[in-house]
Amino acid sequence: MHLKQHTIKKAVTLSGVGLHTGVPANMTFLPAKPHHGYKFQRIDLEGQPIVDADVDNVVDLSRGTTIEQSGARINTVEHTLAALVGMEIDNVLIQLDGPEPPIMDGSSIQFVQALEFAEREEQNALRNFYEITEEIRYRDKERDVEIAALPLSDYRMTVMVDYNSPVLGSQHASLTDISQFSNEIANCRTFCFLHELEMLHKAGLVKGGDLNNAIVIVDRIIQDEELDYLAGLFNKPKVEVRKEGILNNVELRYKNEPARHKLLDLMGDLALAGRPLKAQILAARPGHAANVAFAKKIKKKMQESASSNIPVYDPKLPPVLDSLAISNILPHRYPFQLIDKIIHLDESSVTGVKNVTMNEPFFMGHFPGNPVMPGVLQIEAMAQTGGILVLSTVPDPENYWTYFLSIENCRFRKMVLPGDTIIFKCELMAPIKRGIAKMQGQAFVAGQVVCEAVMSASIVRKK
Known part of the structure; x- marks a missing residue:
């Protein structure tokens, strides 16, 4: 699985009629910036409203998955979303001049081919995976449907269908690696x-x-x-x-083509949970209603884990910015470059990492024999993390300085010692105006807040 986010290099358009509406439509995939996600846009409606591909926007499940937002409706989104998930493309704007994506041949293969023509482009942001840490299960006794997500550091799916039909019988389909989607699943028809x-x-x-x-x-x-x-x-x-x-x-196309298409539908519907998944998905007799109900359970778990507000650091993943890339943005140098990595960066927040070692130069004179990281340097490291966020808003950060204006509500909760890894998180409290940024900053060690403060800074062009 790709670790960094991807979009496409150029726009690409497909045309055809919608399966359920029968309305002709042109659908264009467009590149999008990091953390944009999947969004549809009805360019045929006044104001060209945007519809987020979000499970909370699902309004109809009559033989397909329909989403609606701001008065704009998009029918049968699952085949389109499955193609994007299967291609590991994270950020795309999908423009439509009608109410429904073209059905094409009833599968996702022509969407995949169009996206291959548009070419994937890696972006300088890590994918925001949601990794299942404990089993999530959904069951509909009336329809005899059961879906489970089990812990796994990958994305795999297995689907079983049984229609009590002499033609189909009982069928299974599996995807053991996401790279198999284009060749094994995408061309399976509804x-x-x-x-x-x-x-x-x-x-x-x-x-x-x-x-x-x-x-x-x-x-x-x-x-x-x-x-x-x-x-x-x-x-x-x-x-x-x-x-x-x-x-x-x-x-x-395959003896188990119906089961493979059900897997395709499930993949597209689960995209509505909003983040790429790491899980083993097992499904018996799934359908759109069950898929969406299950996606809602997954999203609820995501929100519960996000509400803790504690960033997760996995040292196995590559950083968004390493120490050399940080040096190209910030003017600080040894011994005052206090951030080792940036592991998350978007329009409104940033997360940085500092590994505290006994070799820090400040331990020579600060409490010899009782090494404790100075609080003022914790705040400085937090400010440098925030400086990356502020400077990311200009195209040429090397030509700007950032300066402290104020520090408010500063609290030190716990001592920071050699051997600790500090995770700094800074979030904008309001949009940057006239070069002034106000941020809420927090520092964590082993999941506990060690210090926090509200910081204001100005961004000034170098003379």
């Missing part, structure tokens, strides 16, 4: 059973359905009159079927 078709049409769905973009499974013998009716339904001169099989005798 499907439905013959007995569902008339019900779907009466419900005003599958208006864009066609035998070229959906598999229709026939699990009973049908008469010529019904075939004629189906031909009219799909605007075809004629449709045919074997005694038991698939309408128009379409060949499956």
Whole structure:
């Protein structure tokens, strides 16, 4: 799995009709900055409103996943989102001039091909993984659906479906490595059973359905009159079927293509939780309603862990900025460059790391025989971390200085000793105006706050 975030290098457009609305639409994938995530934009509506790909925006689950925000609705988002997750692309704006992404051939393969043409581009930000640390389980007894997420430092999925059908039988599909998605899962098409078709049409769905973009499974013998009716339904001169099989005798791409498509749908729906996952996902008879309910459980767990406000440092992951990159931004030098790494940086917050060792020069004169990191230097290190955040707002940070204006509500909660690793987190309390930034800063050692302060600083161009 990629450790850094990715977007695409250039815009790419696909055109076609929506599966359920039947409305023609052009869909354009556009590059986006780090931490942007997946957002749809209805450019055909007044104000061109944005719809976040968020599970809290789901408003309908009638044979697909529909999201809505600010009066703008996007139908059937799961195939598009599955392609982005499977390609490990994190930040994209998806513009639509209609209510639904094109269904294309009923799979995600043409989205994958378009994104490959647009080319992935690595960004200077780490992916914000949510790693499952304890089992999360969802069960719908009425529909006999069960989904579980188990701890794993990777992303794997296994799906089982059983429709009590002589044509399909019981099927399994697995994804053991995300890199398999493009070749093993992306080209698996959506499907439905013959007995569902008339019900779907009466419900005003599958208006864009066609035998070229959906598999229709026939699990009973049908008469010529019904075939004629189906031909009219799909605007075809004629449709045919074997005694038991698939309408128009379409060949499956894999024996377990339906199970693979269910895996594709699940991957797309879980993208609505909002962060790339590290987990083993196991699902029995999943559907959009269960997928979304499960995504909501995952998002709730994310919010509970985020509410602690304690940043997590994994030394195995590469930093956003190492010590040399920090030197290119900050003017400080030994012994006053007090930050070793930046491990998170976005528009409003930054997280830095300092490893405190017995070799720090200040221990020679500060409490000899009782080495304690001076509080003033903890604040200085916190300020340098905040300086990275402030300087990241200008295109040429090497041409600016940052200066303290004030320190408020400063508290030292615990001593910092040699051997400690301090995690500094600074967050803007308001947008930077006239070169003035106000930040809430905190320092953590082993998950405990050791100091905190509200700092104000000015950013001044060098003369």
